Each structure stands twice: as structure tokens, then as C-alpha cells.
Amino acid sequence: MNRVVxxxxxxxSSLALDREGTWSAMLxxxxxxxxxxxxxxxxxxxxxxxxxxxxxxxxxTLCERMALRxxxxxxxxxxLEGDPERIGVFQGAGTSGLPVAEAYLEExxxxxxxxxxxxxxxxxxxxxxxxxxxxxxxxxxxxxxNACSSSLLAIGQAWERLAAGDLDLALAGGAExxxxxxxxxxxxxxxxxxxxxxPFSRDRAGLNLGEGAVQLVLEPLGxxxxxxxxxxxxxxxxxxxxxxxxxxxxxxxxxGAARAxxxxxxxxxxxxxxxxxxxxxxxxxxxNDGAECLAIRRALGSAADEVSVTSTKSQFGHTxxxxxxxxxxxxxxxLRDQVxxxxxxxxxxDPLCDLDCTPGHAxxxxxxxxxxxxxxxxxxxxxxxxxRWVGA
Amino acid sequence: xxxxxxxxxxxxxxxxxCGDGIDAARASLASGVPCFADxxxxxxxxxxxxxxxxxxxxxxxxxxxxxxxxxxRFAWVAAHQAFQDAGLDPKAMGDRIxxxxxxxxxxxxASEAFMRPYLQRGPEGASPLVFPNCVxxxxxxxxxxxxxLKGPSATFVDRENAAFAALEQAxxxxxxxxxxVALVLGTDGLFPLLLDVCRGARMLARHGDPEVGSGRGFLPxxxxxxxxxxxxxxxxxxxxxxxxxxxxxxxxxxxxxSEPERSTAIAxxxxxxxxxxxxxxxxxxNGLARLDAMEEGLAIGHPAWPTASHPKVLWGEFGGSGxxxxxxxxxxxxxxxxxxxxxxxxxxxxxxxxxxxxDS
Numbered sequence: 001m002n003r004v005v006x007x008x009x010x011x012x013s014s015l016a017l018d019r020e021g022t023w024s025a026m027l028x029x030x031x032x033x034x035x036x037x038x039x040x041x042x043x044x045x046x047x048x049x050x051x052x053x054x055x056x057x058x059x060x061t062l063c064e065r066m067a068l069r070x071x072x073x074x075x076x077x078x079x080l081e082g083d084p085e086r087i088g089v090f091q092g093a094g095t096s097g098l099p100v101a102e103a104y105l106e107e108x109x110x111x112x113x114x115x116x117x118x119x120x121x122x123x124x125x126x127x128x129x130x131x132x133x134x135x136x137x138x139x140x141x142x143x144x145x146n147a148c149s150s151s152l153l154a155i156g157q158a159w160e161r162l163a164a165g166d167l168d169l170a171l172a173g174g175a176e177x178x179x180x181x182x183x184x185x186x187x188x189x190x191x192x193x194x195x196x197x198x199p200f201s202r203d204r205a206g207l208n209l210g211e212g213a214v215q216l217v218l219e220p221l222g223x224x225x226x227x228x229x230x231x232x233x234x235x236x237x238x239x240x241x242x243x244x245x246x247x248x249x250x251x252x253x254x255x256g257a258a259r260a261x262x263x264x265x266x267x268x269x270x271x272x273x274x275x276x277x278x279x280x281x282x283x284x285x286x287x288n289d290g291a292e293c294l295a296i297r298r299a300l301g302s303a304a305d306e307v308s309v310t311s312t313k314s315q316f317g318h319t320x321x322x323x324x325x326x327x328x329x330x331x332x333x334x335l336r337d338q339v340x341x342x343x344x345x346x347x348x349x350d351p352l353c354d355l356d357c358t359p360g361h362a363x364x365x366x367x368x369x370x371x372x373x374x375x376x377x378x379x380x381x382x383x384x385x386x387x388r389w390v391g392a
Numbered sequence: 393x394x395x396x397x398x399x400x401x402x403x404x405x406x407x408x409x410c411g412d413g414i415d416a417a418r419a420s421l422a423s424g425v426p427c428f429a430d431x432x433x434x435x436x437x438x439x440x441x442x443x444x445x446x447x448x449x450x451x452x453x454x455x456x457x458x459x460x461x462x463x464x465r466f467a468w469v470a471a472h473q474a475f476q477d478a479g480l481d482p483k484a485m486g487d488r489i490x491x492x493x494x495x496x497x498x499x500x501x502a503s504e505a506f507m508r509p510y511l512q513r514g515p516e517g518a519s520p521l522v523f524p525n526c527v528x529x530x531x532x533x534x535x536x537x538x539x540x541l542k543g544p545s546a547t548f549v550d551r552e553n554a555a556f557a558a559l560e561q562a563x564x565x566x567x568x569x570x571x572x573v574a575l576v577l578g579t580d581g582l583f584p585l586l587l588d589v590c591r592g593a594r595m596l597a598r599h600g601d602p603e604v605g606s607g608r609g610f611l612p613x614x615x616x617x618x619x620x621x622x623x624x625x626x627x628x629x630x631x632x633x634x635x636x637x638x639x640x641x642x643x644x645x646x647x648x649x650s651e652p653e654r655s656t657a658i659a660x661x662x663x664x665x666x667x668x669x670x671x672x673x674x675x676x677x678n679g680l681a682r683l684d685a686m687e688e689g690l691a692i693g694h695p696a697w698p699t700a701s702h703p704k705v706l707w708g709e710f711g712g713s714g715x716x717x718x719x720x721x722x723x724x725x726x727x728x729x730x731x732x733x734x735x736x737x738x739x740x741x742x743x744x745x746x747x748x749x750x751d752s
Contacts (some may be wrong), residue, residue: 129649129739137647145547189524222404364711380533
């Protein structure tokens with residue numbers, strides 16, 4: 001098995017349109033949540049979202065535009081060499097072309113013809129194809145739609161193929177834009193907080209929705225070292241499981257999530273005591289956060305008392321298909337800089353969330369390994385394991 | 393390239409426009425009669441291959457049936473058949489069984505059903521029962537609940553060959569030893585907006601049935617095809633008789649969006665399987681010029697290959713996102729069957745089955 005490292009990271013978020021701008025704002029305790037203006041939904045009780053300061057372009061969905069921008073930052077001028085058939089692209093998809101479908105249906109409902117757009121333009125794989133074309137990648141592509149765990153699983157799949165020696169380089173990540181279906185959907189499930197969300201809080205009342213894109217360049221360690229690449233972190237593996245419990249709600253005791261965490265520790269050959277950080281799913285819904293903390297305890301045992309936990313949802317809202325990649329980005333930068341980004345608006349923790357959830361302020365500490373969680377509708381659980389890069 | 397030679401297919405479940413089950417599919421393939429007809433208005437205006445005889449009675453409990461979208465219903469029944477065919481009790485497998493799904497339309501029917509009243513009436517038109525099915529992985533979640541599946545799961549949405557992306561992922565989980573069995577499944581359902589969009593984009597055959605090489609366009613279909621994939625050692629240990637061995641599977645992508653570039657990619661995928669003598673070739677031509685051109689390019693480049701048969705011109709496009717091809721490959725005995733699965737995206741797949749036999 002090859003060791004696999006992250007050598008590029010691009011972020012487009014509601015805090016900033018680049019990686020370091022986003023990260024410094026996170027550490028400063030800023031959030032990217034604000035008034036919802038992307039969508040005109042005056043009857044919705046919640047009017048808060050994490051919006052990116054970009055708009056769709058002509059013949060380019062917002063997801064595609066954000067993903068391509070994040071890709072350019074992740075590449076950081078890298079000129080790709082070698083066999084293009086050994087470059088793969090793996091993306092997690094969420095809404096993707098859904099805003100286009102909504103606009104089309106709206107036209108049709110109004111009795112108008114609607115713009116004739118190919119189904120491909122609405123297809124979730126459109127972003128994957130656009131990224132692959134920009135890279136000149138001729139290897140395998142995968143577009144995963146596992147709801148809120150999509151992009152974390154995509155990163156795992158890139159790792160899987162690089163570790164097996166089937167690829168020389170892979171791009172993985174996700175992009176998500178706000179749309180009426182998801183906004184109205186989570187709202188009708190009573191899962192949206194009309195105020196800014198409060199992960200792990202006793203009075204948490206739901207999530208806010210957000211948008212953005214994260215792209216990671218991954219390579220085998222040997223290749224990265226040979227070209228003198230900047231190495232952000234090492235990927236040790238991923239774990240995945242299904243709850244088989246409920247179509248939307250997590251297992252109340254985090255049973256399935258704990259199995260995903262146990263799997264990744266086993267795959268990554270990592271002892272629970274080496275884990276110092278959990279970049280949590282942390283949606284701020286009443287059902288998720290307590291179950292997730294129980295899952296962390298089940299998987300890490302007494303070592304859970306020593307970990308720092310953080311939720312990027314407090315900065316960006318829930319970016320759905322891109323959420324796992326956002327969590328991974330926060331963990332990668334935390335490992336690089338040895339500082340944990342805060343969970344905002346956490347003033348009184350839920351007794352079920354009895355871990356150090358990094359309330360309010362960034363925390364400098366020694367970080368060796370980090371787990372990233374992403375859980376989804378359908379009882380899908382994914383966990384990624386990362387290790388600080390300190391040299392071979 | 394994956395070399396999954398130690399992986400075997402031990403179970404097969406089919407929901408197709410020609411009927412449910414292996415016998416109906418085999419008869420349809422033998423007759424060569426397309427399954428297209430005028431669709432009921434609830435599925436869309438125009439012609440397509442609907443699963444009109446689909447019957448979940450006795451398999452999906454009525455209470456659950458009401459909550460499922462069409463792809464999930466088809467998937468449930470196909471999976472049920474596949475487990476029965478394989479003689480495997482999935483509940484006994486727990487987290488040692490994975491699910492990999494390919495779909496183009498999964499979640500879309502529900503999205504339309506959710507959006508219509510929401511766009512017209514705002515929040516009071518939004519249905520909390522419909523929204524959970526708006527995600528493409530709704531089917532895998534329902535399968536997990538129905539059959540107690542607790543292993544890894546991934547749903548791929550890579551257009552016409554998404555089921556092959558699912559197959560490839562399943563081989564990795566099996567070869568890594570994370571699971572002993574994987575349920576691989578393609579599923580799709582017709583819905584009005586799909587036909588409306590495809591018609592608006594002038595992709596549908598307007599006169600007659602689709603025909604490979606005609607440039608006439610395709611017609612949509614629906615259904616689900618399920619395959620139980622397991623390690624040979626696991627199959628042997630439990631006394632299962634494989635339907636086929638998955639000898640090789642390859643994926644390549646085109647560097648551009650032109651037809652020659654796509655053709656080059658699928659040719660590269662087929663070449664990666666190695667030089668082999670073939671009994672049969674199942675292709676993914678559907679009547680749409682961009683897919684047919686790739687298949688025609690393969691035929692010209694490999695004159696020794698048997699003439700390909702293209703089941704999508706019988707059963708429709710999106711009716712399993714490529715899994716129909718794998719199903720067709722398993723319906724007649726053969727020593728070696730090549731399957732080429734082109735897509736209008738850049739990702740192209742080829743697979744090689746060996747030792748295809750009729751009964752498990």
C-alpha cells in the first residue's frame with residue numbers, strides 16, 4: 001500500500017473565496033452565516049444561510065464555478081505531468097444542477113416553454129467532468145451522491161485508489177449551492193434553525209444551510225516528495241457504514257457511526273489514543289450531535305476525554321454534499337498549524353455532548369491525528385482519518 | 393485497472409420493462425422485441441419502456457410501499473430476487489455486506505414531486521414525506537432498512553454507466569477485505585420532468601423505436617437490476633454456485649468532449665482488459681449518436697469481436713444506468729462476455745465476465 005498525502009487544498013466558502021482567508025477567519029471566530037439573499041423565500045421562517053460571494057455564470061452552475069475556482073487554488077500552479085490515465089477525479093455531489101431543474105420546472109409551471117437544456121447540464125456529474133477536463137484527467141471518475149457524506153466518501157475513494165497504486169494523482173472534494181428544494185425540504189422537516197445554529201448546545205434547534213466548494217489534490221507520498229510538493233497532511237484511510245435504522249434520523253446511540261469510526265481506525269492502523277481532533281458532522285440538529293458524541297465515545301473509549309471536537313457548520317452552515325470536504329479541510333489545516341478552529345455560539349453544552357467541543361475560541365494544542373465525520377440521510381456514515389505531516 | 397478475478401456473481405435480480413425476473417428478461421432478449429409504448433401520463437408524455445407489470449406484492453409491505461419512490465421500489469424487489477437467487481440471508485451478514493448503487497434518476501422523481509407544490513404554494517406545499525427521497529441514495533437507505541445491511545454504501549450518479557462505477561467500488565471493498573458480499577445495483581424510474589427535459593433537448597427518438605447507428609435518439613426506460621458479488625472463497629464456503637466470474641473491469645475517461653475523444657477512452661478501457669477471445673459482446677448503444685459512435689468505433693477497431701447486442705434499444709436508457717448491460721450478459725451461457733458501457737459524460741467502462749452459466 002502506498003502512503004497517500006494531501007498536496008493541494010482549495011476552498012471557496014462563505015467566509016472567503018480562498019483557503020487562507022477562510023482559515024484565518026475561522027480561527028478569528030468569524031462566521032459566514034448571514035441573511036438569505038440567494039433565494040427569495042419570504043414565507044420560510046428561517047432567513048439565514050452561508051452564502052458565497054459568487055454567482056452562477058453563463059452555461060456554468062454555481063457548483064461548477066466554485067469547484068473550478070477551488071481547483072485552481074488546490075493546484076497552486078502545478079503543471080501535471082505523467083500518464084493522464086493515472087489521474088482520477090472523485091466528487092461528492094449534492095444539489096449540483098438542481099437550481100437549473102428548479103428554474104426549468106418553474107418556467108413549465110408558468111406555461112412557458114422553458115430553456116431547452118440537456119439533462120447533462122442538470123446532472124450531478126457535470127462538475128466532475130468539468131474538473132476532469134480542466135485537469136486533462138483520463139483516469140477513472142466517480143460522482144458520489146450519498147447526501148451529506150458524499151464528498152468525504154469521495155476523498156476516501158481517491159485515497160483507496162492511490163493507496164492501491166492504481167493512480168498517480170487524484171482530485172477529490174465537493175461543491176454545493178443553495179437551492180429551493182433543499183431549503184424547503186429541511187425546513188419542512190423542522191430541521192432548520194431560524195437563528196444561527198449552535199452545534200453541541202443544550203438549546204440547539206437545527207441547522208443553517210450553506211454553500212461552497214473544497215478541492216483536495218492527493219498523491220502517493222513518494223511522488224509528492226520527488227517533486228518537492230508542499231504536504232499538508234497524510235490520509236490514513238476511511239471507514240463507512242450504514243445504520244439500517246431510519247431513513248433520515250441517525251441511530252440514537254450512534255451505533256452505525258461508531259462502526260465507521262472503528263473501521264477507519266482499523267484501516268488506518270491508528271490507536272484511539274493518537275487521535276487528538278474530531279472534525280465533527282455537528283449539524284446542530286437535536287438528533288445528530290448527541291448521537292455523534294456517543295459514537296465518538298464508543299469508538300475512542302476513554303481517549304475521547306482528550307480529543308478536541310469542532311464543527312464547521314457553525315461557520316459555514318451545512319454545505320450538504322460538500323460538508324465532508326469542508327470538515328476535512330478544517331482538519332487538514334488544524335493539523336498543519338496545530339490549532340483547532342472553534343465551534344461558534346456554544347455557550348452551554350448539552351450534557352450528551354460531554355466532550356471538549358472547542359467553544360467560542362480557537363485552541364492551540366498538539367495535534368497528531370484527526371478524524372473527520374460526515375453522516376447522511378439513509379443512515380450513511382463516513383469517517384476519514386488524517387495524520388499530521390512532520391516529514392518522512 | 394482492477395483485476396477482480398477472485399470475485400464471482402452469485403445472485404441476480406431483475407425488474408425490467410419486459411417483466412420481473414430472469415425468465416422474462418431472457419425471453420425478451422431472445423425475442424428482440426422492444427418494450428416501448430405510450431406512457432401513462434403519470435410517468436410523462438411520450439413513449440418509453442415502463443415497468444407496467446411490476447409487482448411488489450408480497451415483497452414490499454404496503455406501509456413501506458407508500459413511502460418509496462419508483463427507483464427504491466424497483467431496487468427493493470430486484471435486491472430481494474438477488475438474495476433469493478444467491479441463497480443468502482442478508483440479515484445474517486450485518487456489516488459484512490456492502491451496497492453500491494448506480495442511478496441517473498434516483499431522487500429526481502421525488503425532487504419533481506417535492507418541487508411542484510413547493511414552487512406553486514411555498515412552504516405549505518412542502519411534504520416532509522417526499523423530501524427524504526429527493527437524495528439519490530434514498531434507495532440504498534431503504535435497502536439497508538429492508539434487509540438489515542450495515543456495511544459501507546455508495547451511490548454513484550455518473551449518467552448512463554453509473555452502475556459500473558458502483559460495480560468498481562464494490563470490487564474494492566471486497567478485495568480490501570472490508571466485506572464478504574456486495575449488493576451492486578442499478579435503478580431508475582420514469583417521471584414527467586425527465587421526458588420533458590429530454591424532449592426539449594431533442595434527445596428522444598420521435599419516430600419509431602431507437603436503433604443503434606440511426607442517430608434517431610433514444611427512448612427512456614426504467615427498472616432495477618441487482619447483483620450479488622462476493623469473493624470466490626466466501627461463495628465456495630457457503631456452497632453457492634457462481635453465475636459468472638468478474639474477470640476484469642476497467643475505467644477510462646476522455647480528455648475532451650468530442651466523439652473521437654470519447655471513443656478513444658472507451659477503446660482504452662476495453663484494451664485494458666487484455667486480448668481475449670470473446671463469445672459475446674454486450675454494448676451500450678441506445679440510439680443516441682454520441683453513445684452509438686463509441687460502440688461503432690469499437691466494432692471497427694476490433695473486427696474479430698462478435699457483433700454487439702445493445703439491450704438499451706429493447707429496455708430503454710436510464711433503466712438501471714448501465715446495469716441492464718450486466719444483466720444481459722448474464723442471461724445466456726458463455727465462456728467470455730465483454731461488456732462496454734459508454735456514457736455521455738467522460739467516464740467510460742468495460743468489463744469482462746467469464747464462465748457465465750444459467751443457473752446458480
